[in-house]
Amino acid sequence: MKIYLQIQRFNPEKDKEPVYRKYAVEVDPKDRLLDALMKIKNREDPSLGFRKSCAHGVCGSDAMVINGKERLACKTLIKDVAKKDGATVKVEPLRNLPLQRDLMVNQSPFFQNYRQVKPYQINPESVREKERIQSPEKRKQFDDATKCILCASCFSACPVKQEVNPEFLGPAAVIQASRFIDDDRDKGFEERLPELDYPDGIWPCENRFECTRVCPRNIKVTKLINLTKRRITELRKDKEKTKPRI
Ligand code: SF4
Ligand code: FES
Structure with missing residues (x-):
C-alpha cells in the first residue's frame, strides 16, 4: 500500500520555524512506522533526523508523536495508524522538550x-x-x-x-x-x-x-x-x- 508521512522538519541552521513535509512511501500494513522512516531516510532524504537504536521497544530512543499520540516508532504498526491506502500519518517530535532537529528533541x-x-x-x-x-x-x-x-x-x-x-x-x-x-x-x-x-x-x-x-x-x-x-x-x-x- 502507499501512504503519506507528513513529517515535521526543522533545521536550526536554516529554518526559523518548523515546517511539515509530505513523503509518499510504499509499505506493507504489517511494517512498523520506523521501517517507513528508514525507507525515506535511505532512499529519498538522508537529511531526515530521528533517533533509534534497538528497533525492538527496549531502548526508548524513538519515541515521537504519531497522529497526535506519543508512541515508539518501532512498536507502531502501519495498519494501526494508516487505515487505508492513501492515508496520511502525521509524525512530530516529542513535546515539552526543546526541539533540536526534525524529530529529535534535547532530552x-x-x-x-x-x-x-x-x-x-x-x-x-x-x-x-x-x-x-x-x-x-x-x-x-x-x-x-x-x-x-x-x-x-x-x-x-x-x-x-x-x-x-x-x-x-x-x-x-x-x-x-x-x-x-x-x-x-x-x-x-x-x-x-x-x-x-x-x-x-x-x-x-x-x-x-x-x-x-x-x-x-x-x-x-x-x-x-x-x-x-x-x-x-x-x-x-x-x-x-x-x-x-x-
Ligand atoms: S512513558 Fe514514561 S513511565 Fe512509560 S516507559 Fe516511557 S518514560 Fe517510562
Ligand atoms: S528503537 Fe529502541 S525502543 Fe524503538
Whole structure:
C-alpha cells in the first residue's frame, strides 16, 4: 500500500520555524512506522533526523508523536495508524522538550529530572553475604516501575507540564523514585524526599492519566505517582508523631 508521512522538519541552521513535509512511501500494513522512516531516510532524504537504536521497544530512543499520540516508532504498526491506502500519518517530535532537529528533541531536561531523584539503591549498611537477598513477593511490589525504558513519552504527553507548570518534575522521574522507595533493600527514602516533596516536585500531578495512556510499557504511571504521594504523606505524619514536644 502507499501512504503519506507528513513529517515535521526543522533545521536550526536554516529554518526559523518548523515546517511539515509530505513523503509518499510504499509499505506493507504489517511494517512498523520506523521501517517507513528508514525507507525515506535511505532512499529519498538522508537529511531526515530521528533517533533509534534497538528497533525492538527496549531502548526508548524513538519515541515521537504519531497522529497526535506519543508512541515508539518501532512498536507502531502501519495498519494501526494508516487505515487505508492513501492515508496520511502525521509524525512530530516529542513535546515539552526543546526541539533540536526534525524529530529529535534535547532530552537533557528529562534526564536531569531523572538523575535528580537519585535513581539507584541507597543503603549505607554493609552487605553481610554476597548480595542483599529479596523475596519474590517483595520484588513484586516494584515490578511495574522497573519496566520503564526512559522514553519520555509521559513527559511529552503530560498536560500539567504543558498547561500548568512546565517545571513539574514529570511522571518518569517519580516512577524511578518509586522503584527504589518500594524496594525494601533501599534505605534512601528520606535522602530522596527533598527531590520529590517540593512545590514543583511530585505535587503538581493532577491525575489526568495521559502518562498512563501513552506509556508504551503499560506502566500504571498515575497509580504509582499517587502511591508515592501517599508514602510521602505517611512519612510526614510519622515524623510529626516522633517530634519531641517542647
Ligand atoms: S513511565 Fe512509560 S512513558 Fe514514561 S518514560 Fe517510562 S516507559 Fe516511557
Ligand atoms: S528503537 Fe529502541 S525502543 Fe524503538
